[in-house]
Amino acid sequence: MKVENNKVVAVDYTLNAKKGNESEKFIEQTSPDHPFVFLFGSQQVIPDFNHPLAGYDLHFTGKIKSVREATPEELAHGHAHGLTGHEGHTH
Ligand SMILES: [Zn+2]
Numbered sequence: 001m002k003v004e005n006n007k008v009v010a011v012d013y014t015l016n017a018k019k020g021n022e023s024e025k026f027i028e029q030t031s032p033d034h035p036f037v038f039l040f041g042s043q044q045v046i047p048d049f050n051h052p053l054a055g056y057d058l059h060f061t062g063k064i065k066s067v068r069e070a071t072p073e074e075l076a077h078g079h080a081h082g083l084t085g086h087e088g089h090t091h
Contacts, residue, residue, distance in 0.1 A: 005041030008080045013062035035065045039080040
């Protein structure tokens, strides 16, 4: 699978965070049925974790699950419409 701009990428990931000498704590994880799907090259790669995690060291472990061509609609919107390209939201 080759990841390039304008491909829709699905990843499974686990995010842990650690602050100073505290032990690492679990933050978030995708489930097998709901990978994180994004349009590569859209600069929307990372979900909006920033606010509560300021000052933490993030430990992000991810694995690419699938890569497909973006649909014309997704390219026009600048974001992915779910795994199939036809889900995620309505307009
Ligand atoms: Zn859209």
